[in-house]
Amino acid sequence: MSITVETLSQLLKEKLTSSFGKSLEEATTKEVFQSTCLIMKDSIHPNWQMTQQTYDQNESKQVYYFSMEFLLGRMIETNLLNMGLLDIYKETLTSLGFNPEDVFREEHDAGLGNGGLGRLAACFLDSLASLELPGYGMGIRYKYGLFQQKVVNGYQVELPDYWLEDEYMWETKRDDKAIEVRFGGTVETTVLNGQLQFQHHDYERVLAIPYDVPIVGYNNNTVNTLRLWSAESTTNHFHFHSSRGHDYYHYLDYKRSIEKISEFLYPDDSYYEGKVLRLKQQYFLVSAGLQSIIRRYKKQNKPLHQLSKHVVIQINDTHPSLVVPELMRLLLDEEKLGWNEAWSITQETVAYTNHTTLSEALEKWPEDMFTTLFPRLYQIIEEINERFCKMLWYDYPELREKIPEMAILAYGQIHMAHLAMVGSFSINGVAKLHTEILKDRVMQPFYTVFPKRFNNKTNGITHRRWLLNVNPNLANVISEAIGTEWIHQPEQLTKIIPFSTDSSFQESIRKVKHENKKRLASYIKEHYNVIIDDQSIVDVHIKRLHGYKRQLLNLFHIIHLYNSYKENPALEMTPRTFIFGAKAAPGYTFAKQVIKLINAVAEKINNHPQVSKNLKVIFLENYQVSLAERIIPAADVSEQISTASKEASGTGNMKLMMNGALTIGTQDGANVEISEFVGNDNIFTFGLTSEEVFAYQQSGEYNARDYYNNDRRLRNVMDLFVNQHFSGDDVDFKDIFYSLLYNNDEYFVLKDFDSYIDTQKHVDQTYQNQSDWLSKSIVNIGHSGAFSSDRTIKQYAQDIWNIRPTKIESHVKTYY
CATH class of the missing domain: 3.40.50.2000 (Glycogen Phosphorylase B;)
Known part of the structure; x- marks a missing residue:
């Protein structure tokens, strides 16, 4: 049974009256959201009951x-998408004078x-x-x-x-x-x-x-x-x-x-x-x-x-x-x-x-x-x-x-x-x-x-939410090129790979990315009063803040660029916007100090008259799923730089890859498998391997102080932590400095610094050739279907759980 805008409009008006005693003109956005959910639940619940009955009977x-x-x-958009009703609900809400995004955002x-x-x-x-x-x-x-x-x-x-x-x-x-x-x-x-x-x-x-x-x-x-x-x-x-x-x-x-x-x-x-x-x-x-x-x-x-x-x-x-x-x-x-x-x-x-x-x-x-x-x-x-x-x-x-x-x-x-x-x-x-x-x-x-x-089940993400829902314009470009079968069979995303060198397809992908960047820039301007260049490289590091995830290494690179721009204001480099999103566990003092350092560096860079023309640093507070859904479609670079052997898998790498970002990462977790799929030319890898990390840990031969003493760039970065450059308080960042030198840099930030800097230069050079960059981006999107959670769950179901699909007979759907 299909539903029209007129029918749905009437249902919303009736639900507002029966649940809140209000007319459409009197209703708040929250009440419209709640009424929408109530109508949806009336449609969901019969199938919910039928599902459980069928499982028991079979x-x-x-x-x-x-x-x-x-x-x-938020579940409202996911549920509407899965029910095939997202577009009709958006159209109906718009016709009634409500912005669908405002209505959906009422859900915490x-x-x-x-x-x-x-x-x-x-x-x-x-x-x-x-x-x-x-x-x-x-x-x-x-x-x-x-x-x-x-x-x-x-x-x-x-x-x-x-x-x-x-x-x-x-x-x-x-x-x-x-x-x-x-x-x-x-x-x-x-x-x-x-x-x-x-x-x-x-x-x-x-x-x-x-x-x-x-x-x-x-x-x-x-x-x-x-x-x-x-x-x-x-x-x-x-x-x-x-x-x-x-x-x-x-x-x-x-x-x-x-x-x-x-x-x-x-x-x-x-x-x-x-x-x-x-x-x-x-x-x-x-x-x-x-x-x-x-x-x-x-x-x-x-x-x-x-x-x-x-x-x-x-x-x-x-x-x-x-x-x-x-x-x-x-x-x-x-x-x-x-x-x-x-x-x-x-x-x-x-x-x-x-x-x-x-x-x-x-x-x-x-x-x-x-x-x-x-x-x-x-x-x-x-x-x-x-x-x-x-x-x-x-x-x-x-x-x-x-x-x-x-x-x-x-x-x-x-x-x-x-x-x-x-x-x-x-x-x-x-x-x-x-x-x-x-x-x-x-x-x-x-x-x-x-x-x-013992067996392996590489993690996955649901492509319905992380591509079809959060990046509908990209999904439309893909479907126009290869049809819609990929929605049910995400491995068919590989069909776009032959289009990776097609200039018309590249241009469509570029336009989508640019529109997503503009939306993110507008959000940042509204909430943080920072203006970012929507033509810049959007470099994203979004995940839990922990020493092994090495937000600190990313920050070292940013401070190095800051130093380089100050030394040579004529330095040619593609403008870049660095975005962090992360929570630190309340009792994890080191991680909270890193957040303070990120914000101190951001304040210094964003307010520097010359450097800010080319660099911006933004820490987006209260990182959660709905914020990730804003950031990921706009990202160009995906920071997956954990110490090799420490990240079990990662799924942020998959979400960003699926939306066309290129990964800069260590050979850790699922990065290894992403590299195997896309090929070494379409990912930026650097740093120690897991075997090299184990070798250092066993031999005890690693000496962080040697790297500090022998690399002027690294020394210039770290000395800013203790000379009050980023803070008027001379103790703010000394703990980070001393933890790296006196605790011997547990996560090999100093060791991987040189390799990371060189690889970031390669990222910049590659981005300057937009056709090459877009080709790599399309290859990544094309192979991202291999990291759908549908594939993972099929493997669990067959290899571990021994469960099989159970068809639920169609139930006459009602919307009231």
């Missing part, structure tokens, strides 16, 4: 994707994630639904996101990100599906009929309330579910004594402690209470999610020993690793299975994705904290560890010396990655290089024991 095997983050961004970015991990999970959900694959997301409904970033006097300031201040239009609360999650208490062990029984006493009860969000597939009838759990208290579990008034205040304290569990994304874990809260969050998600899965499974009257034939649970990084012992607890204590059967079911059902090679990111928890919070789970982990270590001792004598470093419980800590690897049937990395590093180095002993479990 007994479709389903994947449950457990993740602490789902970085959804959902504060459910931080960076690439969460955005990957969101892309995966989109691909699952668009490929008609049965899949659930399992996450936490955080009341506050990571934080809202403001820059005050150059410093990052963290404000609460209360994204739920307005009603979240896409969620549906499911009170009837509430789950009880238990913390603390004691465990009593008894024997009944020759079997051990475990009784949990004196525990703290927390009610987990699910809020379901529909995930709409592209151009089909599939509507999958993202289930978000909220921690809530209940008076049923608190005893009042009316004669004692303090019990009321005790209850308020109790209520507050419960609600904290789902209050903040990543609470500060630099202190004990923060660590406890993080661990409670992880168990809260795992226990609520698993209990709901088992409850639903049992309603279908299927035997538990066949669980893995119908259910697969994917752990997204180490955060949900408690899936392993919690599933064992449910099978042992609640379902009364024996250990061997429960362990077999667990191992056959759970799969684990690793996202890091950084040791500090492989979570470990103190045993004493764990035993206090989860006394029964600790017993189960003890047993898993005991059996695993015995197996190593008897079956792998060559690994006996490594048992302490492979154990799940060792030196007073519980190693979550070890728990996930031992308790799962699949262990995957997220880029070819990353997986090889896991097998050869980071997890080499485990690869020796479980070689068949």
Whole structure:
């Protein structure tokens, strides 16, 4: 059933009247947005119900994707696009006197994630639904996101990100599906009929309330579910004594402690209470999610020993690793299975994705904290560890010396990655290089024991959002040249590669890029009062701020250019606009100092009468999905300059590539595979390889001070940190200076400086030949289909999950 502008206009007017008691003339933009969402939900919900009914009727095997983050961004445009209604809604809103962009911007970015991990999970959900694959997301409904970033006097300031201040239009609360999650208490062990029984006493009860969000597939009838759990208290579990008034205040304290569990994304874990809260969050998600899965499974009257034939649970990084012992607890204590059967079911059902090679990111928890919070789970982990270590001792004598470093419980800590690897049937990395590093180095002993479990699934992004939605003019140019099949089969984007040298096609691509630059320049002028040259190279570095991602190396290059322009005002170089977007973790002092330095350098350069004609530096605050959607279509250069071996994959590199930016990057993460696809002539690579980084780390021969002493350019850059050039405070940037020299430059910024500078010169020279640049840009766009999350999810579905598409019969769509 199609819909006309006239019909939709009438529906909007009726919805405004029924929901807000207002006429169109009286309505605010927010009320128009909310009415639009309500109409959409009326259309989505019948297919949503039909999807779940079909999965149950067909007994479709389903994947449950457990993740602490789902970085959804705004959903209104994605849902309209996938429903095939984006254009008609834009036309209708315009005809009624509303700017569609203003209406869409009324939706806050959902504060459910931080960076690439969460955005990957969101892309995966989109691909699952668009490929008609049965899949659930399992996450936490955080009341506050990571934080809202403001820059005050150059410093990052963290404000609460209360994204739920307005009603979240896409969620549906499911009170009837509430789950009880238990913390603390004691465990009593008894024997009944020759079997051990475990009784949990004196525990703290927390009610987990699910809020379901529909995930709409592209151009089909599939509507999958993202289930978000909220921690809530209940008076049923608190005893009042009316004669004692303090019990009321005790209850308020109790209520507050419960609600904290789902209050903040990543609470500060630099202190004990923060660590406890993080661990409670992880168990809260795992226990609520698993209990709901088992409850639903049992309603279908299927035997538990066949669980893995119908259910697969994917752990997204180490955060949900408690899936392993919690599933064992449910099978042992609640379902009364024996250990061997429960362990077999667990191992056959759970799969684990690793996202890091950084040791500090492989979570470990103190045993004493764990035993206090989860006394029964600790017993189960003890047993898993005991059996695993015995197996190593008897079956792998060559690994006996490594048992302490492979154990799940060792030196007073519980190693979550070890728990996930031992308790799962699949262990995957997220880029070819990353997986090889896991097998050869980071997890080499485990690869020796479980070689068949290790596999690679290179990350991907949904091309529907990151090309079709955020860059519609580019999508139209592509479709005019090769048709629209690429929307359903993104690998067909390669069909544009023969047009890479076609001057007419190049000109179309150039015009689109220039229009996107003009829009970004207008945004920057409006919000930052900085005028940027829309003919300049737009050089973009947008990602979480961390030492290994090396925003500092980028900044070194910028300061070097600044010094070069001051020394030689006649220096010929293409004007360039450097754009940064990044949040630093609140407790990460070094990263916050780098943000201050970026802003100090920006202030100096942007206000210099000569240098500012050729260089501009902009730090865009509060980087999030909706801001990325503004930046990425305008980018010429994609900064992917992490220390080789440190970035597991990256997905920003894929988004920028898909929109025609050329990558300058190290041979790290998915950069390696991008290079393999586009060829060395269409990417700018530099710096140490992962093997060279490992060699330096093992030999200890790297000396950062030698590079500082022997490279005048580098010395001139770094000396500005300590001579108050960028700040009136002589201590502002000394910590950065001394961390590089006295901590010996952990991420090899000084070592890679020379190679980076030379490669940036090559970038500039290449850009001056616009035909050559555009040809390379088109080649990158053409190969970007290989990095669609559709490809990644197809590989997961076939190689790990063993799930198949399930066709949802068409439902008569209504719009009211």
